[in-house]
């Protein structure tokens with residue numbers, strides 16, 4: 001496994017080899033073992049890894065981003081046609097209408113969507129056509145990663161896949177999300193891109209565009225050993241992960257890779273072996289010529305609705321865990337309630 005130099009940090013890079021979805025045949029046993037070993041190490045040491053050899057064609061990713069960026073640049077009234085309903089969990093998320101941490105106003109817009117959510121009666125957002133071929137590959141990729149994670153825990157190879165039978169259908173909670181970070185015009189000192197949080201997922205797969213970044217001044221030189229937290233960012237507007245000493249570490253854009261993040265569901269179902277990486281997106285500290293908005297596309301892999309969010313304990317007196325659906329909806333509604341408080345005090 002190689003490491004990706006990012007300023008002071010080294011993030012693992014994992015070549016998926018025969019597990020890449022360009023290979024439709026069954027990977028060899030050696031390849032399952034190699035990838036499983038490396039994946040186990042990356043997610044137990046750091047909680048994330050850059051994936052190469054994944055088989056999702058770069059031109060499909062670029063196409064999806066240009067179509068999404070065109071959407072986010074459209075008039076607000078147009079975008080509001082898809083606004084997420086009050087109690088809903090898919091649709092358009094307007095600028096600064098969510099808040100995931102206490103770090104200030106969060107300067108992002110978003111769009112949550114599922115495959116198959118739009119039919120003849122419900123108008124699809126215009127980027128849907130560009131995303132559809134990519135989504136099918138991402139779904140297949142996620143199943144291979146879940147199989148490998150089950151093998152690494154010495155479980156039946158279908159242990160996780162069986163918990164995710166509704167993925168890729170409108171019924172399950174698994175969802176895609178575009179985030180859009182335009183260049184901030186004012187109030188950047190007290191704002192952030194996306195507040196620090198851990199994903200509630202089994203795994204998250206993150207694509208981003210090249211937002212034409214550079215290393216921010218004065219953030220190099222920490223001797224950081226990455227083990228627990230993680231920031232996604234090293235460019236103008238970028239993600240970061242966080243380490244145990246509280247240092248945030250940049251996660252630069254690496255062309256052609258997907259960033260894999262372990263989520264909380266995986267943490268609980270691996271007996272806390274895999275680290276649910278803490279991450280956030282930072283905004284540039286000042287205006288820079290040539291700045292391009294950052295756009296990311298994330299696939300959140302969530303177990304089927306009624307699955308307990310963590311394995312129920314042996315203690316009959318301890319409260320039963322919430323279901324995956326209840327737990328996710330609670331967090332999502334809280335983020336929107338906080339965003340609303342913040343934007344209209």
Ligand SMILES: O=C(O)CCC(=O)C(=O)O
Pocket residue numbers: 177179194199206208232239279280281296298
């Ligand atoms: O946009 C990004 O790069 C990360 C956003 C994120 O962490 C999320 O949507 O959960």
Ligand SMILES: [Fe+2]
Pocket residue numbers: 197198199279
């Ligand atoms: Fe996240």
